[in-house]
């Protein structure tokens with residue numbers, strides 16, 4: 329597409345009008361934005377013609393890869409046929425019905441009902457309201473408290489940001505709202521020194537039981553967690569953690585919610601992350617991979633018992649103008665159908681996922697300032713450490729991570745620094761050759777990074 333402006337003009341206009349998310353606007357406007365103009369497969373191009381390997385699938389969301397020809401066609405046809413109608417007041421439309429039917433097919437058994445939103449945050453806030461409504465209908469209205477984890481991420485709405493455990497978000501806007509509490513995250517490397525993975529998984533799960541007893545089981549509505557904490561730095565719990573959390577939730581009659589916004593739709597090699605970890609939630613929230621980012625849409629999956637309970641309560645007074653938006657639903661349907669029928673999720677499980685995990689561990693375990701090299705499917709990470717032998721982290725958590733991320737960016741590779749964790753979650757269509765390309769570039773960058781650490785006297 330011929331662009332009518334120069335990068336400089338775009339930068340000037342962006343600085344003049346555009347407020348960016350999670351951004352120090354003044355600092356950004358000093359340097360100017362990078363204008364991403366188009367993308368294909370796993371690659372992006374900026375307005376200067378630079379080609380970039382997107383090791384983060386946008387924001388963990390472009391599962392099907394960029395540049396699909398089918399999805400725009402589907403959007404065009406749907407927009408021409410029915411660009412919008414709502415799903416309030418006893419109305420529906422073919423696109424959202426077909427999507428709902430397909431989602432029930434790919435969801436685990438017993439999840440036949442979905443509620444639609446426009447984002448992960450809206451899915452989380454919908455879940456909060458659903459959970460509290462569920463207990464109202466059950467005649468236990470005092471069961472209102474939700475338990476999340478420190479360093480969990482559940483979005484930026486008041487509810488999502490409260491349920492998340494990012495203190496720097498709580499400080500802005502007087503969060504968390506009442507009725508939301510947190511337990512420590514199941515980060516073995518930091519909190520389980522000297523313990524086996526199995527032992528630490530059980531210990532971390534016991535923190536949930538401690539919190540339930542502290543609040544009072546009769547007051548606790550749900551426990552909410554990401555199967556793998558994404559924005560928190562790809563914190564992968566030990567195998568014993570989630571089954572133990574599920575046992576505890578069943579013991580105290582507390583709903584178990586999985587936030588699958590990142591882990592959902594094939595990221596771990598399973599359709600949903602909870603299947604990777606062998607637990608069954610009552611509700612799970614999704615967005616991102618549902619449409620691969622081609623259209624904003626989220627969906628809350630509820631099991632049949634929760635659905636029946638909500639239905640028994642009459643009107644559930646919640647919903648959005650664009651809940652089940654026809655174009656978003658049609659695109660999501662085509663996306664999910666392709667993830668299934670093109671064998672993309674299956675390939676992550678059987679082929680590219682194991683390949684990535686093998687190459688990732690081989691490539692990064694040898695670096696002096698890298699430890700806890702980890703991953704499953706096509707979500708992987710490692711932690712930058714000051715001293716590997718003593719498992720000592722760097723001071724000023726996050727500074728070193730940004731330094732490392734900038735080196736990747738300079739060499740045409742997008743990886744994410746979450747604190748001093750370096751994480752990657754590429755589009756699920758990445759080939760083995762492209763995995764080799766990602767790893768080779770990242771290794772070169774890590775060599776430069778460790779050289780810079782020495783030159784700056786940081787290690």
Ligand SMILES: Cc1ncc(COP(=O)(O)O)c(CNc2cccc(C(=O)O)c2)c1O
Nearest residue numbers: 387447448449481482483558559587589590
């Ligand atoms: C687990 C989880 N739950 C909810 C949300 C909120 O989704 P929306 O953004 O669509 O409202 C998320 C989103 N995750 C997310 C969003 C933006 C940036 C980053 C990052 O890692 O930099 C991560 C998420 O990862």
